[in-house]
Amino acid sequence: MVRIDFTRLRFLVIEDSAHMRRILRTLLLGFGAREVHEAEDGASGLEGFTHYLPDIIICDWVLPIFDGLELAQMIRQPGANVNPYVPIIMLTGHSDKKRVMVARDAGVTEFLTKPISPKSLYERIVNVIVRPRPFVKTKTYFGPDRRRNVNPNYVGVERRKTVKSDLVRQDHLIDKAKILT
């Protein structure tokens, strides 16, 4: 049984509704968090991300100035930010497949539809801590592996052109940097 010590986590909540921010703060503090920062639009959310260096971002889709998707895409710029790997939990009233896929392709880590329940929020947070996904970088995408479960018995179409047998090399990033310089 996993226990999460929320006192060791720093959250950034980006949500334009003051009521929803209050609800999220209440839930996070109820879980035991002590550090919950807030922002009310995409621009101050980005500022909060670079200033507070949160461990987890909880972000609404619909935001003033620029929305949650644009914010996720900005955060997921490899090399452009201090922590492009930060888990992003997106809150939304949208639940159709196309929108879920759009959010996924923007680099969102977890998706949480409203109305939010304490249990569902807690589960998403535990998931990003205990079951972090590797990141994938292609010409057009940088973000969490969009395949949540890798099924060894999968027999359908393999959309990624190359698989493990086509491994070219395996480096730690620091060694990779040395090779390039």
Add this chain to the structure above:
Amino acid sequence: MARKDQRKDQRKDQDPLVVTYADHEVITPPNPLRKAVAPAGSDDDDPVARAEAALEQLSSEFSSWMLAECERLETARQAIKLLGMTEHAHDALFRAAHDVKGEAFTFGYPEVVGVADSLCRLLEHTPKIARIPLVLVDQHVDAVRAMTREVARSDRAEVAGELVRRLREVTDDFLRRENEFRPEYLETIFAPSLVPGTPES
């Protein structure tokens, strides 16, 4: 020499591991969040129950919050009556409806969610916002306000259910006509929700 190697190994543990394939890389970053994984606590430790209790304490404010959201919706509707369906007025109404949709259930007004969702669909999926029928906007806003006011009514769920169904029907008919020229978009509007029990998005 051994100390230098140890520092180099520690630094490696903090770096993402990159596995390069022909057309993509798989990067496994270190997981700093594992600092928050603690030994299992006592059976009494239930963070979800604590959060639920905290939310319950906050719930005394929900009815006034819901009234405030209704006022915001009304203000946005009045602005449209005064200035017409400008981009700015449209956005203000959409944001107000979107927030009502996301919050009404938590605030204790579950029947309002369907009305707010229908209004959001009307505002979001009509290609030319000047063609949005103001009478349909009025019907949605009036329904939200009535449902919020008449919360004590014994047949509230039944009446609200019928009202939501009718508003949704009229809105969907309108959206089908307005989006006839873009059938792919129409398909996404009427795609089923991935969340069981929710209306089509």
